[in-house]
Amino acid sequence: MVSVSVRTAAHDPLHDVIAMLSRELSGPAPGQQTVLDRLLDVLLVLAIRACFEQSPTAPAWYRAGGDSRLGPALHAIHAEPGHPWTVPELAALSQLSRPAFARHFERALGRAPMQYLTDW
Incomplete structure (x- = not known):
């Protein structure tokens, strides 16, 4: 298992997606799984970008x-x-x-x- 630490600021899109995920997970709602699937896709891409931007060894x-x-x-x-x-x-x-x-x-x-x- 790989652990990654990413720093986000309040204005960072990654921070916004995490907040949206948290709100979506607060209770059941119609279409919840679809929303979660898409938000997790976005979260992954933004987290990879943030890691690359903060890394001196980015590809x-x-x-x-x-x-x-x-x-x-x-x-x-x-x-x-x-x-x-x-x-x-x-x-x-x-x-x-x-x-x-x-x-x-x-x-x-x-x-x-x-x-x-x-x-x-």
């Missing part, structure tokens, strides 16, 4: 996704991995020259863009 793809130069290309790859992407096409999404994009991508993710796409 490279997560850190690079927040980079204004690499984010657009990574989001495109992740949204459509079956698309026949090319380095020039990904560079254009990132508004970089092909060589600059390839260098920045490899520096941030430890492999060339096409190798990353193949592995993804």
